[in-house]
Amino acid sequence: MVILRKQWVDHERLTFPLAQVPLMLVEGTNEDHWLPKIARNRLFWVGFSITGFILGWNIVSFFDGIPPIPFGPSYNTPFTIARSFPVINLKFNFLLVGVAYFTRIEVLFSVWLFYLVSVIEQGALARMGLPKLGPTISGQHFAGFVVYIVFGLWLARDHLRLVWLKAIGRSQALDDSKEFFSYRTAVLGTVIGTVYVICWLVKAGMTLPYILIMLCVMLILWVGITRVVAETGLVSIDLP
Structure with missing residues (x-):
């Protein structure tokens, strides 16, 4: 993701929550303090102790010696808004909470809000006699996902144009000295890899139009998943 890193980090200021955790765990270590700054906070150890105790207790409970504490990602409480509405499984995931x-409040709000909208939509349509709408809802999710990614790429159009000009040697406006590798290498690798995949799929028997459609869809999916993880910090995610 060398091509989009500067756009996401410098221009859009994505928070990368998954990267914040290891950075915080090494922040403040020096010759005087072998523990990171956060580990010298009493509140950190309170939270760590509570979580560690519950997880450790439930691990021991697998051996049938003691009853488990019904709290954590393995335990959920079913909740239904009304009759015919989908069941909402309420659970507490320590990792996701951390x-x-x-993660930005706006992002967290949108995650649960649109999930709730989906549940209400399915329930309302089920009450009107349309109970099996899984594929329809999935289609809506995918369409929203595509719009989200295409709009993000549209916002990055100026950056992508400068990356292309930098790669072909017609502009020096972007500095790629701090990137993992140069924009020219990134663009060249993308082009060579795409051509190789197209040739391989043609040899496998696919026609060119279907190959191009599939590659465009896959590009949207994987760029989208990368952005969702970078923006939300979701540690487990599946294709929409």
Whole structure:
């Protein structure tokens, strides 16, 4: 993702919650303090102790010696808004709560809001006699996902244009000295890889129009997943 890193980090200021956790765990270590700054905070150890105790207790409970504490990602409480509405499984995930601390409030709000909208939509349509709408809802999710990614690429159009000009040697407006590798290498690798995949799929028997459609869809999916993880910190994600 060398091509989009500067756009996401410098221009859009994505928070990268998953990266914040290891950075915080090494921040403040020096010759005088072998523990990171956060580990010298009493509140950190309170939260660590509570979480560690519950997880450790439930691990021991697998051996049938003691009853488990019904709290954590393995335990959920079913909740239904009304009759015919989908069941909402309420659960507490320690890892997601920790990562969500570093995620922007607007992003967290949109995650649960649109999930709730989806549940209400399915329930309302089920009450009107249309109970099996899984594919329709999935289609809506995918369409929204595509719009989200295409709009993001549209916002990055100036940056992508400068990356292309930098790669072909017609502009020096972008500095790629701090990137993992140069924009020219990134663009060249992308082009060579794409051509190789197209040739391989043609040899496998696919026609060119279907290949181009599939590659465009895959590009949207993987760029989208990368951005979602970078913006939300979701540690487990599946294709929409």
